[in-house]
Amino acid sequence: MQTVTAADGTRTAYETHGDGPPLVLLYGGGGRRFWDPIVPAFTDEYTVVVPDRREHDEGAPTEGYIQREVSDVEAVIDAVDGSPVLFGHSFGGLKAIETARVADVRAAVAYEPAYLVGEYRQQADLAARMQEHLDAGEPREAMKLHLKEVIHGGDIADFDSWLEAWDGWPEAARNAEHAVRMDRALEQHELADPLDVDAPALLLAGSEGPSHLRDSVRTVHDRLAHSRFVEFDGLGHLGPVTGAERVIAAVESFLGTSPDLTK
Template sequence: MQTVTSADGTSIAFERHGEGPPLILLHGGSAPQYWKPVIPRFADDYTVIIPHRRGVGESGDSEEYSIDRGVEDICAIIDAVDGTPVLFGHSFGGLLAIETARTASVEKLIAYEPAVLVGEYRQQADLASQMQARIDNGDRRQAMKFYIREVMHGGEIDDLDGWLEDWPPWPDIVALTENIARINRAIEQYRLPDSIDIDVPTLLLTGTEGPPHLRDGIRAVDEALPDSTFVEFDGVGHGGPTEAPDRVTSEVRGFIERGKAFASTGSD
């Protein structure tokens, strides 16, 4: 484990696996262990960097949090690694990757269903406050279940408890409840600009079974970017990188190595 010091003095930890050009994987609301199935698929050819998001894993924390803070944390890691990295973010990590690429020097940008809210959904979004109400009532587990139902399943699933029994992060992810509530506050405050000033090739990934509000968000991101490739995985949900790691990493490898994603549905 290595650490860097972010702009506000907070210690940010990151893992390093393999050797080669740097590939930074940014986790979303889950823990850094989210990327465990993905690391072996890249570590033979890339230096895979796994940051621990502020307040998660081995990283330090601060009382105040914002997307800008998250970007500062990633920039500190970029400055500490050799070479210009590829950024690959999932969910909230995808949003951080996009915002980081607006100012930092990166080779390419990849985001799987970045946590971008648009339209009527954004105007009515209150996931953070509903999570906080459950936390204040002493029921962190119900707060996390509410979050998972909304973000992983678009608010609709017949047997959430049965699904959770087979979901590896459960119930350990309950320990991150307060952290996840605060990143949702940041997500709800974020407003996607009409045009995103990123001048590197970008790969945007989604699954047909992903939550509708995030599928709407990624299409809006695609429209706002000057140079993006849009890929949709049939039958895959929000957990795509670990739900279908072979399919997703194959697409990502093709994009990194040839600058153009493999054939996909809905490419720009």
């Protein structure tokens, strides 16, 4: 395990696998282990770099939340050898795109980046609803709201059964306070128009993902000058885990056929 230090002094740990040009994997929730189904597919050709996310202090302002996370990715980029490909999921997908706006990267890949757009963003109140449960000493109920909205778009017939069968529960409830701070930052963040990213981008989504994220990924695609969009039939928001082989194939195709990446 190695560490880097961001501009504000925050240290970020990261692990590396394989050998070759850098491929940085950015998770949204669930920790570095989220990428376990993806990492082995790329280690023959890339140095796969998997950083942790920082812990945001309870008293830290929402303003600058995303910029602080981007600065951590920039610190990782400075530490690796060569211009990287960034591949992010959910909030990590947003970080991949936002970092590509300010840093030298070869490409950005984002699976359902967690931008909020249109009417959904105007009415978003997930953070406030979660905070009510946290204030009442109910972190599990707060995290249930987060998971139901973020993974299923608030629309799932038997959420409790899904939750009990999910490997991440109930441990995920420990991150409820972190999740509400992230959701509050996302509700306040406005997607730039246009998105000034020079590097080629691949946008990925599942047909069964939350409708608001499927709207956002198409909006991101429209606002990027150089992007490709792929939707996976039957996959949901956790596509890189539940459909890893299909996601890997799409990323490999993009990295191998994009003219800007094969020069």
